[in-house]
Amino acid sequence: MHFLPTDEQRELQQGVRELLADRFPLDRLPQGFDSAAWRALDETGVFGLRTELDLGLAEAVLVFEELGRAAVPGPLVATFLAGDRADGPVALVEADQTPLLVAHLDIATAALVLDSDVRLAPTPTGRPVDEPIDPLSPLHELDAVPAGEVLADLDVTRTRLEGAVLTGALQVGLAARLTQLSVGYAGEREQFGRSIGGFQAVKHICADMFVRAELARVAVHAAAVTLDALDDEAPRLVHGAKLLADEAAVTNGRAAVQVHGGMGFTWEVPVHYFLKRAWLHATEFGTADDHAEALAELL
Amino acid sequence: MDLRYSPAEQEFRSELRDWLTRTLPTVPPKPNANDWAARRDYDTGWQRMLHDAGYAGINWPKEYGGRGATPTEQLIFLEESERAGAPYVGVNFVGLLHAGPTLIAEGSDEQRAAHLPSILRGEQVWCQGFSEPDAGSDLASLRTRAVRDGDHYVVNGRKLWTSYAPIADYCELLVRTDPDATKHKGITWLILPMNTPGIDIRPLPTVLGSTEFSEVYLDDVRVPVSNRVGEENDGWRVTMVTLSFERGTAWVDQIVDSQRLASDLVAIARKVTRHGASAWDDRGLRRDVAHLAAEFDALWALTKRGVSEAQATGVPGVGASVLKLRLTEARQRLMDLAARVLDRAALSRTDIAGLPGGEFVEERINSLSYTIAAGTSQIQRNIVGERILGLPRER
Numbered sequence: 001m002h003f004l005p006t007d008e009q010r011e012l013q014q015g016v017r018e019l020l021a022d023r024f025p026l027d028r029l030p031q032g033f034d035s036a037a038w039r040a041l042d043e044t045g046v047f048g049l050r051t052e053l054d055l056g057l058a059e060a061v062l063v064f065e066e067l068g069r070a071a072v073p074g075p076l077v078a079t080f081l082a083g084d085r086a087d088g089p090v091a092l093v094e095a096d097q098t099p100l101l102v103a104h105l106d107i108a109t110a111a112l113v114l115d116s117d118v119r120l121a122p123t124p125t126g127r128p129v130d131e132p133i134d135p136l137s138p139l140h141e142l143d144a145v146p147a148g149e150v151l152a153d154l155d156v157t158r159t160r161l162e163g164a165v166l167t168g169a170l171q172v173g174l175a176a177r178l179t180q181l182s183v184g185y186a187g188e189r190e191q192f193g194r195s196i197g198g199f200q201a202v203k204h205i206c207a208d209m210f211v212r213a214e215l216a217r218v219a220v221h222a223a224a225v226t227l228d229a230l231d232d233e234a235p236r237l238v239h240g241a242k243l244l245a246d247e248a249a250v251t252n253g254r255a256a257v258q259v260h261g262g263m264g265f266t267w268e269v270p271v272h273y274f275l276k277r278a279w280l281h282a283t284e285f286g287t288a289d290d291h292a293e294a295l296a297e298l299l
Numbered sequence: 300m301d302l303r304y305s306p307a308e309q310e311f312r313s314e315l316r317d318w319l320t321r322t323l324p325t326v327p328p329k330p331n332a333n334d335w336a337a338r339r340d341y342d343t344g345w346q347r348m349l350h351d352a353g354y355a356g357i358n359w360p361k362e363y364g365g366r367g368a369t370p371t372e373q374l375i376f377l378e379e380s381e382r383a384g385a386p387y388v389g390v391n392f393v394g395l396l397h398a399g400p401t402l403i404a405e406g407s408d409e410q411r412a413a414h415l416p417s418i419l420r421g422e423q424v425w426c427q428g429f430s431e432p433d434a435g436s437d438l439a440s441l442r443t444r445a446v447r448d449g450d451h452y453v454v455n456g457r458k459l460w461t462s463y464a465p466i467a468d469y470c471e472l473l474v475r476t477d478p479d480a481t482k483h484k485g486i487t488w489l490i491l492p493m494n495t496p497g498i499d500i501r502p503l504p505t506v507l508g509s510t511e512f513s514e515v516y517l518d519d520v521r522v523p524v525s526n527r528v529g530e531e532n533d534g535w536r537v538t539m540v541t542l543s544f545e546r547g548t549a550w551v552d553q554i555v556d557s558q559r560l561a562s563d564l565v566a567i568a569r570k571v572t573r574h575g576a577s578a579w580d581d582r583g584l585r586r587d588v589a590h591l592a593a594e595f596d597a598l599w600a601l602t603k604r605g606v607s608e609a610q611a612t613g614v615p616g617v618g619a620s621v622l623k624l625r626l627t628e629a630r631q632r633l634m635d636l637a638a639r640v641l642d643r644a645a646l647s648r649t650d651i652a653g654l655p656g657g658e659f660v661e662e663r664i665n666s667l668s669y670t671i672a673a674g675t676s677q678i679q680r681n682i683v684g685e686r687i688l689g690l691p692r693e694r
Contacts, residue, residue: 001301001302001303001304001305001308001371001603001606001607002300002301002607002610002611003300003301003302003600003603003604003606003607004300004604004607004608004611005300006300009300058300179688183688183689183690186690187689187690187691194691195690195691197684197690197691198690198691198692198693200677200680200681200684200693203680203681203684203685203688203690204677204680204681204684206684206688206690207624207679207680207681207683207684207688208680210621210683210687210688211620211621211624211625211683214601214617214618214621215594215597215598215601215621215625216597218597218600218601218604218618219593219596219597219600221300221600221604222302222596222597222600222603224300225300225301225302226302229302229303236596237596237600239589239593240589240592240593240594240596240597241593241597243589243590243593244593244594244597289586291589292585292586292589292590292593293582293585293586293589295589295592295593296565296585296586296588296589296592299561299562299565299588299589299592
């Protein structure tokens with residue numbers, strides 16, 4: 001047993017982190033979807049990890065954690081799952097959702113439809129949602145689930161589990177970045193003549209943020225490795241991982257706003273983008289409640 | 300990242316499993332919790348069986364009589380022992396996990412020869428004399444005084460939370476030898492034979508009603524200077540080196556046990572009727588149990604990560620505080636959840652109404668200690684905040 005990233009896996013993750021620091025730094029985030037950064041990710045092989053580089057979910061979750069850490073806007077998970085079956089961003093349609101809201105339809109070249117089967121459909125049209133909660137993830141409402149071509153080689157149960165663990169990895173990245181932003185702020189901001197991070201009341205919020213992100217990360221890693229190994233334990237671990245990752249991202253988002261105080265409630269500080277993204281991901285590939293109930297069935 | 304075990308690790312597991320299957324039926328019944336003489340016999344008897352089978356001191360180096368197992372083998376040992384329901388380390392805890400490793404790292408050859416083989420054979424029981432009434436989380440402020448008198452130290456003071464004191468042969472004792480130095484600098488580590496005159500042991504009943512802890516009063520207790528481990532006034536460092544023996548496996552038995560208890564709780568919930576339906580039909584309950592199961596699974600994965608780090612680098616990573624914080628709090632929540640399912644049956648510490656609830660109720664009380672012992676949750680959060688995140692120190 002060696003449950004640590006290998007040197008190659010570390011290098012892959014570090015490479016993506018550096019690429020994003022260069023091509024999609026935090027000050028670019030408010031501009032939303034960045035087609036140049038997307039192309040750079042595509043050319044690096046982020047969406048072809050499996051199909052082009054013959055790597056597994058163990059590698060994918062390390063990369064997706066970085067995408068989450070940078071809060072890269074776009075339909076990342078569906079594009080990965082579609083693999084080489086489509087070019088460009090692929091929007092995600094989950095047929096069992098109400099209302100039927102689809103993110104990033106505006107820039108998508110196709111849609112991956114998760115229904116009783118997995119289908120690839122031409123980009124459907126829908127009514128734009130006036131004010132989506134995540135300003136960087138535009139939403140459209142569909143009247144009907146698109147038809148499309150059945151992807152017979154994709155098992156829908158497996159695809160949902162893969163989507164859940166990859167979305168969990170994005171949430172872990174958000175949760176970790178929120179911790180980093182809060183620790184940075186708590187170390188700089190002074191009140192009562194000292195930095196607020198020295199007060200236990202603030203320090204302990206930051207400590208809990210770190211703990212949540214670490215536990216969720218290791219859960220996501222275990223789920224990914226177990227899925228790669230086609231182990232029977234995989235569904236249980238995926239349900240647990242998505243549940244803990246959603247909780248880590250959303251709870252850390254709230255905590256980060258609290259640590260940033262009044263500034264946390266402003267558009268000036270980037271924390272709100274991360275929290276709003278976490279709220280979006282928390283509804284994708286099953287909510288925490290869905291996964292809790294699915295896990296309970298396995299107990 | 301690989302969670303699969305190597306052929307050698309699988310071989311180790313299967314040999315151990317065979318041995319446990321053969322041996323556990325020969326273990327005598329568990330004694331009464333407050334019968335300390337019987338508990339000593341039971342726990343040291345098990346230690347002797349481990350010793351004779353080559354499993355004693357699983358993580359101790361071979362040159363000191365241990366097995367010299369890898370961190371992963373240690374993980375497997377603890378996991379299999381817990382799943383098989385083997386006896387716990389019990390009264391051997393301080394000797395095997397603290398005093399022994401300290402002597403290995405810092406003791407003299409004479410000290411090692413006098414204690415290590417006996418600890419491994421289950422012939423020598425140790426207790427810990429660290430905490431004091433006014434030195435808990437702030438251990439380094441301890442005040443038990445040792446004054447040199449020829450080739451002896453004369454010790455006066457009071458120690459608290461000393462488990463196994465009434466049946467221990469030796470005590471690892473921290474004393475203040477230089478009251479003028481800064482608090483970490485004036486401490487010395489002594490081996491105190493518990494049959495020395497001047498030791499008065501008074502039991503301190505816990506909320507369980509058990510006599511797990513004692514207060515130990517030391518009145519002009521004479522300890523030979525040759526019983527000092529390390530240099531005078533260097534005891535704080537001597538105490539800390541033992542931490543390097545920690546290989547990320549401190550909570551294996553509790554995690555494995557918590558996974559089992561979560562399954563047992565589901566079985567109870569299926570059996571219990573509430574509002575005309577099975578308690579397990581309650582979605583809220585199902586979600587809460589699943590949430591805890593997810594946490595225990597994640598903590599198990601975190602343990603494997605820590606063990607892998609220990610195997611790769613010699614020391615476990617940052618996971619120790621994370622693990623302790625989340626496990627202890629999750630374990631308390633599990634017991635509260637069990638009480639929700641058991642309803643009025645949670646008022647009895649022994650099984651009642653045909654439900655196997657006694658274990659949960661007893662542990663509901665016992666688990667109150669987990670967020671206090673071995674570094675309170677508040678201290679753990681300080682450690683995470685200061686040592687891992689680099690936030691300013693409290694003082």
